[in-house]
Amino acid sequence: MANTSNTTVFGYIRVSTKKQSTDQQIDALIAAGVPAExxxxxxxxxxxxxxxxxDQLKRNLRKDDTLVVVALDRLGRSLSEMVKLLEFLVxxxxxxRTLREGIDLSTPTGRMIAGIFASLAEYERALIxxxxxxxxxxARARGKQIGRTPKLTAEQIADATTLLASGKSRVSVAKSMNISRATLYRAVPIHM
Incomplete structure (x- = not known):
């Protein structure tokens, strides 16, 4: 199963911390026909x-190769990330192929399951x-500020507008107010 014509079988393992062992996953992948290298x-x-x-694995994968994982959750914890990787593979x-769940994307059932995962990920994104x-x-109903707090108050914007209208450069106004030119441009996009 390792090499059929120009195809290669790869495996991927993942643990979250150094305290966890990868031995069990490696043994399962080798038993499933994945060469250790x-x-x-x-x-x-x-x-x-x-x-x-x-990332290194993704660079080495080619069309018709097979990726084997012990379980789908080894690819990622969030459904949307797993679906993103599934889309990349497809x-x-x-x-x-996943050993625990028995998913095989080369079969109609496997492709159907991938489609279900994609739908669930879309549903998850919509819920978020x-x-x-x-x-x-x-928060708005309670009168709380939504998003980033404005860098300049209405009074500071009026002062900046007055300075710009009097002929001061944006650089000097921004320096005098201790803000970036980008902030000044956002607050006062056009001046007389």
């Missing part, structure tokens, strides 16, 4: 998208957006 791994939280071992033409908007509305 083709196993990539990380010791990092699955919530992190940038992972050295995963777009690249890489087959994915909805909850955030409800929280913002509740």
């Amino acid at each position: 083709n196993i990539y791994g990380d010791v990092i939280s699955g919530a992190k998208w940038d992972r050295d071992g995963l 777009n690249k033409g890489v087959k994915l 957006i909805e909850r955030a908007e409800v929280a913002r509305e509740a």
